[in-house]
Every structure is written in structure tokens, then in C-alpha cells.
Amino acid sequence: METPTKSATRHRKGPVLASAPGIPPIVPGRLPLLGHGLSMAGSSNRLKFMRDVRAYGPIVRIRLGPKSVAVVNDPALIHEMLTRQADAFSKGLLLEGLKLFNKDALPITEGRVHLTRRRQMHPPFHREMVRSYVEKMVRTSAPAIDSWDPATTLDMKTEMQLITQNVVMSALFSSVPAREPARVILESVDTVFRAALLRVLLPIRALESLPTRGNRKIAAASSALRDGVTEIIEDHQRRPDSFQDLISLLMNTQDDAGKAMDSNDILSEVTALLAASSETTAVVLSWLFYELSRNRDLERRLHEEVDSVLAGDELTADHLGRLPFTGRLVQETLRLYAPWFLTRQALRDVRLGKTVLPTGTDVIFSPYAVHRDPSLYANPDRFDPDRWHPDRPQPPREAFLPFGAGKRMCIGDVFAETEAKVVTALIASRWSLKAAPMRGSVRAVGQMTTQPSRLRMIPELRTDAPDRSAQSV
Numbered sequence: 090m091e092t093p094t095k096s097a098t099r100h101r102k103g104p105v106l107a108s109a110p111g112i113p114p115i116v117p118g119r120l121p122l123l124g125h126g127l128s129m130a131g132s133s134n135r136l137k138f139m140r141d142v143r144a145y146g147p148i149v150r151i152r153l154g155p156k157s158v159a160v161v162n163d164p165a166l167i168h169e170m171l172t173r174q175a176d177a178f179s180k181g182l183l184l185e186g187l188k189l190f191n192k193d194a195l196p197i198t199e200g201r202v203h204l205t206r207r208r209q210m211h212p213p214f215h216r217e218m219v220r221s222y223v224e225k226m227v228r229t230s231a232p233a234i235d236s237w238d239p240a241t242t243l244d245m246k247t248e249m250q251l252i253t254q255n256v257v258m259s260a261l262f263s264s265v266p267a268r269e270p271a272r273v274i275l276e277s278v279d280t281v282f283r284a285a286l287l288r289v290l291l292p293i294r295a296l297e298s299l300p301t302r303g304n305r306k307i308a309a310a311s312s313a314l315r316d317g318v319t320e321i322i323e324d325h326q327r328r329p330d331s332f333q334d335l336i337s338l339l340m341n342t343q344d345d346a347g348k349a350m351d352s353n354d355i356l357s358e359v360t361a362l363l364a365a366s367s368e369t370t371a372v373v374l375s376w377l378f379y380e381l382s383r384n385r386d387l388e389r390r391l392h393e394e395v396d397s398v399l400a401g402d403e404l405t406a407d408h409l410g411r412l413p414f415t416g417r418l419v420q421e422t423l424r425l426y427a428p429w430f431l432t433r434q435a436l437r438d439v440r441l442g443k444t445v446l447p448t449g450t451d452v453i454f455s456p457y458a459v460h461r462d463p464s465l466y467a468n469p470d471r472f473d474p475d476r477w478h479p480d481r482p483q484p485p486r487e488a489f490l491p492f493g494a495g496k497r498m499c500i501g502d503v504f505a506e507t508e509a510k511v512v513t514a515l516i517a518s519r520w521s522l523k524a525a526p527m528r529g530s531v532r533a534v535g536q537m538t539t540q541p542s543r544l545r546m547i548p549e550l551r552t553d554a555p556d557r558s559a560q561s562v
């Protein structure tokens with residue numbers, strides 16, 4: 090991509106690119122046929138590209154293959170799009186990609202159906218309900234964390250994903266699969282997610298139906314995922330009185346016309362929840378411990394807080410409010426490693442700032458890039474949990490959007506933050522994680538989430554922790 094003029098560090102001072110009034114300027118550097126697809130092809134390049142395009146204006150245009158896509162850079166405009174003007178947009182390209190394995194689940198439903206479904210599904214995600222899951226969260230994740238062996242290197246993303254997936258399954262579906270079946274579900278979700286992303290970045294439909302090895306792998310992953318989830322649902326159908334969880338809620342849910350959800354609807358909803366919940370939170374936990382391994386002072390402060398609040402007792406919901414530094418570590422990780430892109434599509438002509446987005450315009454925006462804008466955050470690339478201290482000036486509300494905003498905002502935000510705090514405190518009460526020696530550095534890469542290229546860590550048993558450290562490994 091061409092570099093903007095030196096003075097163009099912020100988009101308002103960016104170079105003037107030829108375009109009609111009201112039409113967003115096109116970012117330079119596109120290639121015939123591929124457009125800016127090449128800049129988005131490498132998973133690290135994507136993150137840089139999303140940051141770079143901010144210099145060209147509050148809303149700019151890029152080309153992804155044959156598609157012209159508007160990138161909304163200005164946080165105030167993003168917020169307006171997600172809240173005041175939310176009815177003028179559908180979920181867009183990402184939704185089309187996710188239809189690969191979901192036909193009608195909450196993250197991809199639209200309009201009235203979405204509102205009804207969201208209202209029906211909200212109770213298990215209410216703050217008080219999430220508080221009631223803390224005991225289950227501890228019971229599910231503590232055995233995995235306690236079983237780590239200092240002689241073994243952990244593949245952090247996988248390890249965290251197995252924990253977060255089991256936490257969601259235990260809290261919301263009353264089911265905790267053994268490690269191997271859990272791994273099959275996890276790998277299937279990963280495969281299906283990657284395929285969805287490829288559909289967005291290279292929207293060439295003809296490629297999707299070819300009998301290639303990749304497409305066969307996607308079909309196998311979709312069916313493994315369906316099998317795993319179907320088993321859990323069938324167990325609920327066989328013994329309906331034994332459960333009181335999200336699946337039972339879905340089984341008793343009716344639409345506005347009084348029609349109950351059928352098995353396929355429930356299957357889609359449960360699968361979508363698994364896809365939306367486990368990698369996202371796992372990636373946050375992986376980054377958090379990576380950042381701690383690079384900053385021993387922050388790790389020491391975490392250990393001090395956890396040791397003094399827990400004092401060797403088992404973690405409960407009551408402890409969580411007394412772990413403010415742990416909360417700030419989670420918040421800072423959510424800032425630095427936020428989702429790198431989300432999508433929308435204009436359902437009608439929409440005015441956003443000085444720009445008119447015609448009906449059908451595909452839109453992308455990047456919480457990751459907003460969160461690293463130096464005009465919004467001082468030293469934006471620095472991991473600094475203290476920037477969230479209440480005594481420090483806080484960024485504008487719309488400049489922090491790890492969970493999106495408005496009516497499509499993450500339904501699991503409180504769940505995710507609670508789970509991240511619980512797992513962080515559990516790990517910190519017992520272990521110090523060191524990054525394993527590796528060839529090359531750990532890079533952030535843009536897949537469905539903003540994840541570490543590869544992160545392996547070695548758990549070292551803390552010898553200075555109260556009580557629990559004396560227990561056997």
C-alpha cells in the first residue's frame with residue numbers, strides 16, 4: 090500500500106484521494122482482480138492494513154476480489170452505525186461466511202427474528218445468572234489447571250480453548266466432555282471458522298463447491314461438530330427433567346406465532362454459541378499470560394492480589410469484586426487484542442457522517458485498529474493495565490468496543506469477562522507461566538480472532554503461593 094504523506098498520521102489529515110462528494114475515497118495500492126486482497130492475505134498483514142487504512146479518512150473504500158467494501162474508521166461513526174442507525178444495517182459479509190454451518194442462529198438472524206431470539210436467550214447471560222456459574226467455572230477449569238506438569242510445554246491457545254469450551258459447555262449445556270471429544274469439537278469449530286473467514290476475504294463462490302481436500306475437510310468438520318452437539322441435545326430430550334440450562338430454555342422456547350424450536354434450530358443455536366464463545370475468550374487468556382511473561386512486575390502484582398484475596402481458599406463469586414487489578418489485566422488484554430474485523434451491510438442508503446453508503450454497501454470495521462489509535466490511547470501498543478485505573482483519564486466510550494455495541498453487542502460479554510477473571514486468578518494462584526524458547530517471535534495474526542501466531546508456555550509451580558502450592562502437582 091502507498092504510504093500517506095508524512096503529515097497524515099490521523100485520518101482527518103490524510104491525503105486527498107480522488108472521489109465524488111459523499112463517496113468514500115479508495116485506498117491506494119489495489120491490484121487488478123485481487124484488489125486489496127493481497128494486503129489481507131497474510132494474517133499479520135491484515136492487522137497492519139486495518140491500522141494503515143485509518144490514515145486515509147473516517148470512511149474509505151477497499152476492494153476484496155470483486156467486491157468494493159467500505160471501511161469505517163472513525164469510532165464515533167462506528168458507534169452510530171451500531172446503535173442509532175443499527176436498523177439500517179444487516180450483519181453483512183461475515184454473516185454470509187458463517188451460514189456455512191449455521192442456518193438460523195442468534196449471531197446471524199436479522200430483524201424481528203433476531204430481537205425475539207435475543208430476548209428469549211438473554212436470561213442465562215444476565216449478570217446475576219453469570220455470577221451463579223462461578224462455582225461451575227471453578228469446578229470445570231481447576232482440574233485441568235491443577236493437572237499441568239512443569240515438564241510439559243503448553244500450546245496456550247489449545248489449552249485455553251479446551252478450558253473455555255468446557256466452561257461454556259458446563260455452565261450453559263450441563264455437559265463436560267472428556268479431553269479427546271472436546272478436542273474434536275474444538276478442531277471442528279476452528280476449521281469451520283477458518284473456512285468462513287476465507288469466504289469473506291476471497292468471496293469467489295465457485296471455489297467453495299469444488300471437491301478439493303480443503304472443502305472435504307470443511308464438510309467433515311461440520312459433520313463432526315453436528316454429531317458432537319446432537320449427542321448433548323438428545324440427552325436433554327431423553328431426560329428433560331434432569332436439566333435447567335440454556336438447552337432446556339431453548340427446548341421450551343416458542344416464536345411469536347407459538348411455534349416451538351425444532352431440533353435443527355437448537356442444534357444451530359448451540360453450535361453457534363460454541364463457535365462464538367470458546368476461541369474468543371481463550372485468545373484473551375493466552376495473550377494475557379503472554380504479556381505477564383514479558384512483564385514480571387505485573388505478574389508479581391497479580392500474584393499479590395490473588396494471594397491476599399483468596400488466602401488459599403477456593404475462589405467464589407464473592408472474591409471477584411475484590412480483584413480489581415485482575416479485572417484491569419483482562420480489560421487491557423481486551424483492548425490490545427480485540428477482534429480485528431467485523432462486518433455490516435447497508436440495507437438502504439445510509440448517511441454516515443459526510444458519506445452516503447448506498448443500499449447493499451458492504452462495510453467492515455476494526456475494534457483492534459481503533460484500540461491502537463494513538464489519538465485515542467497514549468502509547469497504544471504498550472500493555473498497560475493501569476490505564477484503566479479509575480484515577481486515570483478514560484478514553485471516549487465509543488473508543489472501546491471489544492464486544493461491539495448496540496443491539497448486536499456480544500450477549501456473552503459478562504460471561505466472558507467473569508470467566509477470564511476466574512481462569513486468570515486460578516492459574517495465578519498456582520502457576521507462573523514462562524514463554525517457551527521458540528524460533529521467531531510471537532506475532533498477532535488476524536484469523537476469526539486476533540490470536541498469537543504460536544504460543545507455547547511452560548508452567549512453573551509457584552513456591553511463594555499460600556497453601557495450595559504445597560499440594561502435589
Ligand code: HEM
Pocket residue numbers: 180195196197207257361362365366367369370373428431432490491492493494496497498499500501502504505506
Ligand atoms: C472475550 C471474549 C469475547 C469476545 C471478544 C466477543 C466478541 C463479540 C463481538 C465483537 C460480537 C458482536 C459482533 C458484531 O457486532 O458483528 C459478539 C457477538 C456475540 N457473542 Fe461474543 N465475544 C466473546 C465471548 C462470548 C461468549 C463467552 C459468548 C457466549 C457464551 C458469546 C456469544 C456471542 C453471541 C451469541 C453473539 C451474537 C449476538 C447477537 O447477534 O445478538 N461471546 N461477540
